[in-house]
Amino acid sequence: MTTPELRIAADNAAKMAASTQVSAMKIRGMTVSYGEKPALFSVDADFASGAMTAIIGPNGAGKSTLLKAALGIVPRLSGEVSVFDRPLSVSRDRIAYVPxxxxxxxxxxxxxxxVVLMGLYRQLGLLGRVKARHRQTALECLDRVGMADFADRQIGQLSGGQQQRVFLARSLAQGADLYLLDEPFAGVDAATEAAIIAVLKELKNQGKSVVAVHHDLATVTRYFDRVLLLNVNKVAEGPVASAFTSETISQTYGGRLASAQIDQLGLLVVP
Amino acid sequence: MSAEFVQLSLTPILIGTLAAIACALPGNFLILRKQALIGDAISHVVLPGIVVAFLLTGTIAAVPMLIGAGAAAVVAVLLIEAIKRLGRIDPGAAMGVVFTALFAGGVLLLEQSDTSGVHLDVEHALMGSLESLIWLDATGWSSLTDPTALAHLPPELARIAVVAAAVIVLTWLFWRPLELTTFDEGFARTIGLPVTAIGFGLVVVAAVAAVAAFDAVGSIIVIAMFICPPAAARLMTDRLTVQVWWSVAFASLSAILGYILAGYGPLWIGLNDAVSAAGMVATVSGVILMLAALFGPRRSRVGEGKGGA
Structure with missing residues (x-):
């Protein structure tokens, strides 16, 4: 995943992303609360179309909540969401969510x-028959994540990484334009991480938009074009080069991340 | 012997089987949603609903009973939610409090009201009255084609048949949304499925099945029909469709075998009196679950074949 080709591709895409105007998803004034403490407070976000964006922040920062609230999985106290400049309800077919x-x-x-067939629900409806083309789509999606040989396995027999790939295959089956992934790399093996990032970059090269909740600061610059740094409030947002700095990171993580660790990320210190 | 069987055993067995199937079908999804206790709650909560419906209408006709029990179930669900949210009480405890209190209220109400004219008392509410649902007009298998005899089938048979048919059709119709929302609620919401409505619909269907089964197996034993056949079925297979078919088979087997063992079993071992059919049906379903837990092919799933690549 550190091959020069991929790095060049990422660089090119970063330049492209910087020039993109349309937002794949626009969030305004999102406030969510579990009990008394707010999980998110008045967060604005613009996930650029055709880019790969990482949502970064410490545990409890509201990263997953931002995605869930935007998609209506958890209720929000306030906030507006649009997807490709249309309301969510009319853009459902353009979204794929990976929990x-x-x-x-x-x-x-x-x-x-x-499980992969579930991604075709909006095509199949209540009683639509699963036809040969649906099966073919599902198998192709499994093949793209390297899981075609596991089609008949019971899902409980898979490793964590394999389960994550099955979820990714289901989202591919949805044929969406915006992919929202909640911690796709959490607890997966290195091979799976490489397979997932390859698929995501492939999606981006097809002009799709990708947003992922991400934990590993060390891989942000390699994997993503843009970042949203979040800790209940939004700390920073923009292209990795300008928004992912030692200053914004320490602001996001507070004292939880030693400056020595930030130095290891090899970032430019913005004065 | 065969005339006696048609007269005394055929209709109770049919009613018991249909009731067991009507409960087992929603039971599959309740168990997979870790909501098996809801079946328990429903079977308790329908009692006050039925008693109130009787007090208001003076009859035990099907429609008022269903409406009363449905209303009680809705009240219970709202109460559980209210206690959960207002008191910040664990969902299990909230359910336990609500269904026990409502059932106890139903028993008190039943004792205080004059139900001597109808077939409604505490014993019936607990144990059902499967043995009394006989077909007196039948003279043998030929009665199945005799319109006069058919006209005198116990009315409970038609009622449970309609409910079982409705449960089967609804399960078939909403199979995909049920499977999807049960497996992955968050994903189901993002593709626009009305997750809350589907969950509520499942509980309502389970409540209707419980009321209809009330006649056959009584309020308490309904819980066995909700849980035992689907739980045993889960141990037989790793596919939902196959699991549901197994649950129907186990439910039917429990009802048929349970009734026969209750009616004839004591005679075989030299005793004079038959035992409670409802009790035996529940016991057989429990034995099936035990056998499935001991010998079912999918009984040791946890940790099996992890990372098989």
Whole structure:
């Protein structure tokens, strides 16, 4: 994943992303509260179209909540969301959401193939028959994440990384323009991380937009074009080169990240 | 023997089987949603609803009973939510409090009201009255084609048949949304499925099944029908469709075998009196679950085959 080609591709895309005007998703004044403490407070965000954006922040910063509230999975106290400049309700077919792996019961009695078919629900509807082309789409999506051989496996028999790839395959089946992933690299093996990032970069090269909640500061510059730094409030937003600085990082993480660790990231110190 | 069977055993077995199937179908999804206790809550909560419906209408006709029980179930769900949110009490505890209190209220109400003219008392509410749902006009298998005899089938049979058919059709119709929302609620919301409405609909269907089964197996034993057949079925397979078919098979087996064992079992071992059919049906379903837990092919799923690549 550190091949020169990918780096060049990422650089090119970063330049392109900087010039893009349309927002894939625009969030205004998002406030969410679980109980008394706000999880997010009046957050504005613009996820650029055709770019890969990382949402970064410490535990409890509201990263996953931002995605869930924007998609209506958790209720919000206030906030407006538009997707490709249209309301969410009319843009559902353009969105694919990949939840945290731990959010579902992997003991559920179903097979890998059937999980991917769930991504085709909006095409199939209540009683539409699963036709050969649907099966083919599902198998192609499994193939793209390197899981075609596992189609008939019960999902509980997969490793964490394999489960994550199945979720990614389901989102590919949705054929969306905006992919929202909640911690896609959490607890996965190195091979899976490489496979996922390759698929995401491929999506970006097709002009799709990708937003991922991300934990590993060390890989941000390699994987993503843009960042949103979040800690209940928005700290910074923009291209990695200008928004992901030692200053914004320490602002986001407060005292939780030693300056020595920030130095290891090899970032420019903005005066 | 066969005339006696048609007269005394055929209709109770049919009613018991249909009731078991009507409960087992929603039970599959309740268990997978870790909401098996909702089945328990429903089976308790329908009692006050039925009693209130009787007090208001003076009859135990199907429609008022269903409406009363449905209303009680809705009240219970709202109460559980209210206690959960206002008192910040653990959902399990909130459910336990609500369904026990409502059931107890139903029993008190039942004792205080004059139900001597109808077939509604505490024992019936607890145990059901499967044995009394006989077909007196039947003279043998030929009665199945005799319009006069058919006209005197116990009315409970038609009622449970309609409910079982409705449950089957709804399960078939909403299969995909049920599967999707049960497996991955967050994802289901993002593709625009009305997750809350589907969850509520499932509970309402379970409540209707519980009321209809009330006649056959009584309020308490309904819980066995909600949980045992689907739980045993889960241990037989790793596919939801197959699991649901197994649950239907286990539910039917429990009802048929349970009734026969209750009616004839004591005679076989030299005792004079039959035992409670509802009790035996629940016991058989429990034995099936135990056997599935001991010998089912998918009984040791946790940690099995992890990282099989």
């Amino acid at each position: 945290q792996r731990a959010s579902v019961d992997w003991d559920f009695p179903t097979r890998v193939f059937d």
